[in-house]
Amino acid sequence: MQTTTQKNIPALLGIGALFVLFASIAIIAILASLPRPASAHVSDAYGPACGAATMDGVINADEWSIASTQTFQMVSPSADSLTATLYVMNSGYYLYIGVTINDDEFTPQGLYLEKGDGFRIDFDNDHSGSLFALYDDVLNINAGLPQFSDRHLYGGSVPTSSGWDVDYGGTSDGSGAASRVSDLNHFELRHPVCSNDRLDFCLHPGDVVGFRLEYLDAEGDGSFGGSQFYPGTGGTAIADIVIGACTAGDLRVYLSLIQK
Ligand SMILES: [Ca+2]
Ligand SMILES: [Ca+2]
Ligand SMILES: [Ca+2]
Numbered sequence: 001m002q003t004t005t006q007k008n009i010p011a012l013l014g015i016g017a018l019f020v021l022f023a024s025i026a027i028i029a030i031l032a033s034l035p036r037p038a039s040a041h042v043s044d045a046y047g048p049a050c051g052a053a054t055m056d057g058v059i060n061a062d063e064w065s066i067a068s069t070q071t072f073q074m075v076s077p078s079a080d081s082l083t084a085t086l087y088v089m090n091s092g093y094y095l096y097i098g099v100t101i102n103d104d105e106f107t108p109q110g111l112y113l114e115k116g117d118g119f120r121i122d123f124d125n126d127h128s129g130s131l132f133a134l135y136d137d138v139l140n141i142n143a144g145l146p147q148f149s150d151r152h153l154y155g156g157s158v159p160t161s162s163g164w165d166v167d168y169g170g171t172s173d174g175s176g177a178a179s180r181v182s183d184l185n186h187f188e189l190r191h192p193v194c195s196n197d198r199l200d201f202c203l204h205p206g207d208v209v210g211f212r213l214e215y216l217d218a219e220g221d222g223s224f225g226g227s228q229f230y231p232g233t234g235g236t237a238i239a240d241i242v243i244g245a246c247t248a249g250d251l252r253v254y255l256s257l258i259q260k
């Protein structure tokens with residue numbers, strides 16, 4: 001003869017299964033509602049990596065050994081694809097970016113490209129998944145002088161137009177240099193993680209900032225050799241940088257300044 005408790009077991013099991021079902025649905029709903037990262041692919045994420053480098057236009061293997069690094073083919077709508085290696089790291093004060101690219105010459109001045117070969121780096125400051133928002137940070141590093149320029153999206157008639165921060169009430173923050181090393185063009189720059197200039201991004205440890213590289217190739221005769229992009233050509237082709245909690249690197253930067 002079954003006890004009352006034994007008789008209720010099937011009912012209890014049914015209630016338990018229903019509870020598990022509803023709990024699963026609730027968890028799935030919560031996960032679906034959480035904010036998702038911007039469109040970048042996980043393989044296009046750099047950092048966190050803590051370090052600092054000397055801005056002399058030479059990507060020295062030792063100084064960039066700690067950096068987050070990838071080698072890839074640039075994407076070009078009109079020219080043969082070049083191969084680039086990107087290095088990313090940060091100290092407590094600066095974000096450091098280095099790039100080498102197998103351009104066949106280093107051209108400091110062109111007819112269309114006033115400062116010759118160079119990278120334009122567009123940032124998606126708020127990690128929204130789209131480039132070219134007003135005041136988004138833009139950095140340029142060129143073969144010709146001045147090699148480094150701190151810029152921003154200023155909202156001109158051409159949506160992708162950038163202007164110098166110093167021409168719009170901002171400040172020039174950071175430095176960089178470029179040179180020809182063996183059969184590669186080397187570019188390196190640094191920019192404050194948070195400069196307090198409204199025309200720059202302000203990032204903190206753990207923050208993710210999106211970016212896109214555009215290489216503007218000046219040919220040896222001064223003509224325009226075309227644009228090359230990474231990770232892609234569109235305004236939503238964006239790779240990510242994760243800012244590290246890098247207090248030790250900051251000390252190294254300040255020490256080098258004190259020693260000068
Ligand atoms: Ca260097
Ligand atoms: Ca600035
Ligand atoms: Ca800027």
Ligand SMILES: [Ca+2]
Binds near residue numbers: 217
């Ligand atoms: Ca070139």
